[in-house]
Amino acid sequence: MPPKNPTDFSTTAVRTQGTPSQAAQVMPALTLIGHAQPQRIGERLLLEGLLSGERAVALSRNAPDFSRAGGVLALPLGDPFLSRTPVRFEAGERGGVRLRVPEGGTPVWVGSEPVRGGREFPAEALAAGVPLVLAGRVALLLHQATVRGGGAPAELAALGMVGDSEGILRVREDVLRVADLQVPVLVRGETGTGKELVARALHERSPRRAGPFVSVNLGALSKDLIASELFGALRGSFTGATRDREGFFRAAHGGTLFLDEVAEAPPEVQAALLRVLETGEVYPVGGQAPVRVDVRLVTATDADLEARIRDGHFKAPLLHRLAGFEITVPPLRERREDIAPLFLHFARQELESTGEAGRLSSSDARAEPWLPASLAARLVRSAWPGNVRQLRNVARQLVIGSRGLPGLRVDARLEQSLEEGALPIPGQPLTAQAPSPAAEDTPAPSEVRAPAxxxxxxxxxxxxxxxxxxxxxxxxxxxxxxxxxxxxxxxxxxxxxxxxxxxxxxxxxxxxxxxxxxxxxxxxxxxxxxxxxxxxxxxxxxxxxxx
Structure with missing residues (x-):
């Protein structure tokens, strides 16, 4: 996620599990989002040299090295179709980045626009993410990254959440911070961001992991039956109640109950939920005696509960009890560096079902990219109103629609869908082509190897x-x-x-x-x-x- 002040590369405080706040640096970075070797997608290069504004970062096929966050293996881009003449990244005005593309070097595109000479990207563009395509084969995302002193705790990688963005790291930290406690947790986030995945991670990291995990979408339950579904019902308590019903609370006894779309609960159910949180007891519909339950409650919503309280549609005391601790899951547009690794994760699942998983592991840097660079750039520019759920569906459509083909192919309808609401092409062409600080190190165009x-x-x-x-x-x-x-x-x-x-x-x-x-x-x-x-x-x- 972008820093609060996107106009400067700075040092800020970031929470880490089990330790006081540690200093963290916000700096520009390049994340690999498209390559002939798909397994390399997600590798990152921190442009640390731009922090002081004194040193440019030269990028060619031979240097510098990209690596995964916390990883030890580092490799250059290595694509033989890229020039050995480097493109250069320099510190721009007010925290921006300046890109210089030498004549005769690797062609560079920003989204779908070619870069001629150079381009200036303001800090706001970096906060949103800038897709770059090199030679039509390699795709990179230029963005802001937050780097902690000492790195992220190793256990953060074990929660089943794909991505290394600041937003998703904070979610992982929050999960670890509260998982072993008994307090109720409220998970907020837009539709499709993966709130149930957070609830499952809370359950798996808690002392209740051996107990049941029961997931309920309140928005999908009938308003007339929601109370009996949650709290149970006695036989004959209403028309159609031909037997006793246990209810989800009792089904989750000793474990975790996840209630999604909690804002959809009707007033009488809200009152009953408040009573359960205060007493640990439920009253089955038609029953007179309370039933004791031992449940850790995790709820989720994409609604503005404070606005619903003002409108009289939600009870303020219930919100206070549900939100013993809050976790906010960022939308996909605020974690664009995670889009390509997430896409690859979902594509791998689909390819395994079709017996083509080998497509995502290649040692041939000269091969035609299975995920075309232009498509990778389009994916990170897309608005993704449906967030991770929509990305999963797009991955499925592309994989199935391209079965038997050497690479992914986008049909016209899907292409139009991806373009709707996409980020505009960021940055402005450089008006004055000043010489690069290390121009004397740049090979002449005649020294660049022509393709065979x-x-x-x-x-x-x-x-x-x-x-x-x-x-x-x-x-x-x-x-x-x-x-x-x-x-x-x-x-x-x-x-x-x-x-x-x-x-x-x-x-x-x-x-x-x-x-x-x-x-x-x-x-x-x-x-x-x-x-x-x-x-x-x-x-x-x-x-x-x-x-």
Whole structure:
């Protein structure tokens, strides 16, 4: 999660389990979100050199090394299609970061926009996360990371929660802090953030782990039957009660009862819940004698309970008793560095069910990425209103929809869904291209190894698409990048089901795009994904160029 003051890299206090607050540094970092070796997704590089503002960080295929949080193995990006000429990250204004891309080096994109020369990212952009695509093959997220002195406790990794963002680390710490106590816990968070996972972690780390864990969604229970479902009922206590009913509280005796959507409880159930918390006793519907229960209560909600109290829909004393301790689960948009590892986690589950789990383990750095870099960047830019639950569903759709294919493929409907509400492309082009602080260390473009010549038949459709995007749809540059003749690029485009040419565009589509992009041909090229020269010719034919 971003620091309270996103305009500066600073030192702040962070809570850790069993110790006083420790100093922690907020610094820019790069997290690997797309690579030809999928098992490397989630590795991170801390840009510590930017804290003082004195030293730039040079990134190439050979250096520096990325590693997992708390891990010992560290490796450079290692993709042979990246240039040995480094791109450079420098400290920007007021806590921002400046990216410089040398001419003749690795092509870099921010989201879907190419970087020419350089780009300035303010601190606010880093707080949200900046997706970078290198050479159409490697995807990185530039973001702010919080680093604790001494590192995170080892036990934080054992709670079944994927991710290393500050927000999810705080959730893990809170779980460890309260799990062994008997106090009730209220878990807050938007829908789909994984509140039940937190409740299960509380149960598994508590002395009650050998007892039952009972999960109940109050929003799914009938309003007329909710009391009997929770507290039990005696035979004949209401129409249809043909036998005694135990109820969820008694079913959870000796263990943990998790009540999701607690804000949906009707007033009479709220009163009964308050009584249970105060006395440890339930009254079955139709019964006169209380029944003693030994239950640790964990509740969850995505509602604003304070607002409901003001509206008279929720009892303030109940909130005070439910919230013996509160844990807030951050939404996915506030932990974007966790999106790619989470996606990989869900994809692995789906691939195991289809017998293709081997796709996520590769030693070939030259292989075509199974998770295309452009798709990885799109995933971290998406708004994710359904949070982790929505991400799991998208992973399932992509894996099943791409069965038998060498890589993941996005259909038009899913692509549109991911783009709705996506983060805008962050940052501004650098107006003055000042020399990089260590420019003398940068190899000349002539020293960069050109790609080996290849057979056009060995180039996949997805590789052509990624190369075109990386080269801004310049067909000659794409041919040089792929190591094939320019004429072969035309042939591959004509054969591809993923690509189209300017002649395939209708006059209406070109005209609409022309006005949406305000006549900016470069923007039109990125939006329509066709050759710039051919598109310019169509624009002239339609008489739009002078309008």
């Amino acid at each position: 010549r290849r057979k056009p038949a060995d180039v996949s459709e997805q590789e052509v698409l990624e190369a075109l995007r990386a080269c801004a749809w310049d067909l000659k540059a794409t041919a040089d990048w792929l190591g094939i003749p320019r004429s072969s690029v035309y042939v591959l485009i004509d054969k591809s089901s993923l690509l189209r040419t300017a002649r395939d565009l209708s006059p209406e589509e070109i005209t609409r795009c022309f006005h949406e992009c305000e006549g900016d041909l470069d923007r039109m090229v990125q939006k329509l994904e066709v050759s710039r020269r051919a598109l310019q010719r169509r624009v002239r034919e339609l008489g739009l160029e002078g309008s």
